[in-house]
Amino acid sequence: xxxxxxxxxxxxFEGDTSVPPxxxxxxxxxxxxxxxxxxxxxxxxxxxxLKEVAALTPLLAAALAAEVAR
Numbered sequence: 107x108x109x110x111x112x113x114x115x116x117x118x119f120e121g122d123t124s125v126p127p128x129x130x131x132x133x134x135x136x137x138x139x140x141x142x143x144x145x146x147x148x149x150x151x152x153x154x155x156l157k158e159v160a161a162l163t164p165l166l167a168a169a170l171a172a173e174v175a176r
Contacts, residue, residue, distance in 0.1 A: 107136040114141045115169035117162065119154035142169070 114137055118130035127145055134143040146161050148154035155162070 107133055108138050110137050110139045112139055113172070114139050115144070115165065116141060117144045117146050117155070117165060119146050119148045119151065119158070121148060121151040122154065124152040 114134075116130050116134050118125075118127035120127060131143060134141040144165050146154060146158060146165075148158050148161070150157045
Protein backbone atom coordinates (compact mmCIF):
# COMPACT_ATOMS: atom_id res chain seq x y z
CA UNK A 107 0.00 0.00 0.00
CA UNK A 108 2.87 2.42 0.54
CA UNK A 109 3.53 2.32 -3.21
CA UNK A 110 -0.09 3.10 -4.06
CA UNK A 111 -0.47 6.59 -5.49
CA UNK A 112 -3.90 6.94 -7.12
CA UNK A 113 -6.75 7.93 -4.80
CA UNK A 114 -8.42 4.88 -3.35
CA UNK A 115 -11.89 4.13 -2.01
CA UNK A 116 -12.28 1.19 0.36
CA UNK A 117 -15.38 -0.38 1.91
CA UNK A 118 -15.25 -2.39 5.12
CA PHE A 119 -18.25 -4.51 6.03
CA GLU A 120 -19.23 -5.14 9.62
CA GLY A 121 -19.31 -8.85 10.32
CA ASP A 122 -16.79 -9.68 7.59
CA THR A 123 -14.49 -12.26 9.15
CA SER A 124 -12.50 -12.89 5.95
CA VAL A 125 -11.43 -9.25 5.60
CA PRO A 126 -12.40 -7.62 8.92
CA PRO A 127 -12.89 -3.85 9.14
CA UNK A 128 -9.74 -3.31 11.25
CA UNK A 129 -7.69 -4.96 8.49
CA UNK A 130 -9.26 -2.69 5.86
CA UNK A 131 -8.62 0.33 8.12
CA UNK A 132 -4.96 -0.71 8.43
CA UNK A 133 -4.73 -0.90 4.64
CA UNK A 134 -6.24 2.59 4.34
CA UNK A 135 -3.81 3.95 6.93
CA UNK A 136 -0.80 2.37 5.19
CA UNK A 137 -1.72 3.77 1.78
CA UNK A 138 0.48 6.56 0.48
CA UNK A 139 -2.40 7.83 -1.65
CA UNK A 140 -5.45 9.73 -0.51
CA UNK A 141 -7.78 7.03 0.77
CA UNK A 142 -11.45 7.12 1.70
CA UNK A 143 -12.66 4.35 3.98
CA UNK A 144 -16.35 3.58 4.29
CA UNK A 145 -17.70 1.28 6.98
CA UNK A 146 -20.87 -0.43 5.86
CA UNK A 147 -23.30 -2.12 8.23
CA UNK A 148 -24.37 -5.48 6.91
CA UNK A 149 -25.73 -8.77 8.10
CA UNK A 150 -24.05 -10.61 5.23
CA UNK A 151 -20.43 -10.54 6.42
CA UNK A 152 -17.95 -11.11 3.60
CA UNK A 153 -20.75 -11.57 1.03
CA UNK A 154 -21.88 -7.99 1.63
CA UNK A 155 -19.91 -6.79 -1.39
CA LEU A 156 -22.29 -8.92 -3.48
CA LYS A 157 -25.53 -8.29 -1.59
CA GLU A 158 -25.37 -4.66 -0.40
CA VAL A 159 -25.93 -3.07 -3.80
CA ALA A 160 -27.99 -0.20 -2.37
CA ALA A 161 -25.22 0.67 0.10
CA LEU A 162 -22.35 0.33 -2.38
CA THR A 163 -23.88 2.11 -5.38
CA PRO A 164 -23.56 5.67 -3.99
CA LEU A 165 -20.03 4.97 -2.71
CA LEU A 166 -18.87 3.70 -6.09
CA ALA A 167 -20.70 6.46 -7.96
CA ALA A 168 -19.02 9.12 -5.82
CA ALA A 169 -15.59 7.54 -6.30
CA LEU A 170 -16.05 7.35 -10.07
CA ALA A 171 -17.41 10.90 -10.27
CA ALA A 172 -14.39 12.19 -8.34
CA GLU A 173 -12.07 10.38 -10.74
CA VAL A 174 -13.83 11.81 -13.81
CA ALA A 175 -13.60 15.31 -12.30
CA ARG A 176 -9.78 15.08 -12.07
